[in-house]
Amino acid sequence: MERRNTLQRRLVLDAVRTLLHPDAEEVYRAVSAKKPNISRATVYRNLHLLAEEGAIGEIQTGEGADRYDHEARRHCHFRCRACGKMYDAAFFPQPFPHPRYEDGFFVESCNVEFAGLCPACDKKYQNKETDHGQATQRHKDGG
Amino acid sequence: MERRNTLQRRLVLDAVRTLLHPDAEEVYRAVSAKKPNISRATVYRNLHLLAEEGAIGEIQTGEGADRYDHEARRHCHFRCRACGKMYDAAFFPQPFPHPRYEDGFFVESCNVEFAGLCPACDKKYQNKETDHGQATQRHKDGG
DNA sequence: CTATATGCAAACACTTTGCAGGCTC
């Protein structure tokens, strides 16, 4: 099954490399700007293809849609519950970067997701409230 | 908003305590056996209620449906890609069990999910193949 | 009694798939 170098594929790859941990919808919007009638199905198919061949990384988020990463190597992430953005969690090392046995379990991979407030949102909340507020908003809000 | 002690609520709690990290569908099936015409919506509503009041834990899986845990305190999990079961990952300590700052990020929680082969499935694969096989099946298979 | 909880079905968010036609190599 040899791969073909289509415009759509290139645009999807570009979008993932340009945006900060976008989800499929954000990639779709970015690509649509350059090729208006692209289909969401094509975006999903190419995201999977690119992830499969190791050109991009796929991030399971647990909250909302999957995200995609210009960096394929697995690493830890941080999701801000206020602005919805996802950051690399440089403060914590990836556990078990290589397969190994632990207590009889064959550990092949590890997905680590921190959540809380990113520096910018934390500052905002501190100005408004005494403790760390509860407000949570989806990053979809600002179209 | 005072809580009421309904039969449905008790059955949902029982199911989560009895089953091993069930998803909503498994809870629904278990509860249906005792109260045939319960609604899936009621199961979902009660799972959220119980998680909110700290009676059970909610596990984000990234792969398929959310799971629920008789243990509310957050801890690391392991998901077997062959049988689909989820286990407690006692071999790895929960990172940052209490909120704290790291690099300016206010870290409130951390979700860690290991994946690979559980001891039983690993043994099976070793008997059949030289390396750790690729077969992956959903735990739904055995209805 | 009355607010909370329920069952039903429809809606919802995200993703995958079947198909006919288009494009890359």
Place this chain on the structure above:
DNA sequence: GAGCCTGCAAAGTGTTTGCATATAG
């Protein structure tokens, strides 16, 4: 020109919600 790729629409999964009714306290 063969077959991978695309766009479209429909279907699939997992979950939430509106509404009328039932029930716990």
